[in-house]
Amino acid sequence: MSESEQKLEILSGEALRAALAELPDWRERDSHVVSAFKFKKSATAVEFMGKAGAAAESAQHHPDLEWRWNTVFLAISTHSEGTKVTRKDTDLAEKLSVAAAELGGTAEPERYGEQFKK
Numbered sequence: 726m727s728e729s730e731q732k733l734e735i736l737s738g739e740a741l742r743a744a745l746a747e748l749p750d751w752r753e754r755d756s757h758v759v760s761a762f763k764f765k766k767s768a769t770a771v772e773f774m775g776k777a778g779a780a781a782e783s784a785q786h787h788p789d790l791e792w793r794w795n796t797v798f799l800a801i802s803t804h805s806e807g808t809k810v811t812r813k814d815t816d817l818a819e820k821l822s823v824a825a826a827e828l829g830g831t832a833e834p835e836r837y838g839e840q841f842k843k
């Protein structure tokens with residue numbers, strides 16, 4: 726069975742709580758895992774988006790990104806499973822945390838949602 730045909734484990738309830746306990750940079754919001762990473766400079770936030778794009782291409786799994794000055798807001802879910810959180814989302818979240826840390830980013834997941842306010 727190819728990876729795209731594989732049935733993905735949907736994480737909810739206790740399984741989701743357990744997965745998020747291993748991902749301190751991330752929160753669950755409306756069936757997505759979400760975070761925000763702040764960088765010292767806006768240009769570094771752009772660099773992070775490049776790395777996030779490369780990680781997404783290699784995983785064939787794509788976070789929704791929003792760039793606001795020095796901060797990048799992210800949301801990830803699995804559309805093929807009815808827009809639910811699966812291992813694909815938590816695996817990508819972990820990689821994005823590593824990429825952000827390598828660029829000196831600070832996780833501020835509680836800020837997720839702020840990017841939509843005018």
Ligand SMILES: C[C@H](O)[C@H](O)[C@H]1CNC2=NC(N)=NC(=O)C2=N1
Nearest residue numbers: 785786787788801802803804805
């Ligand atoms: C075939 C391909 O793997 C799918 O269309 C992928 C592409 N990127 C994706 N990205 C995200 N975040 N969720 C998905 O369900 C998804 N599906």
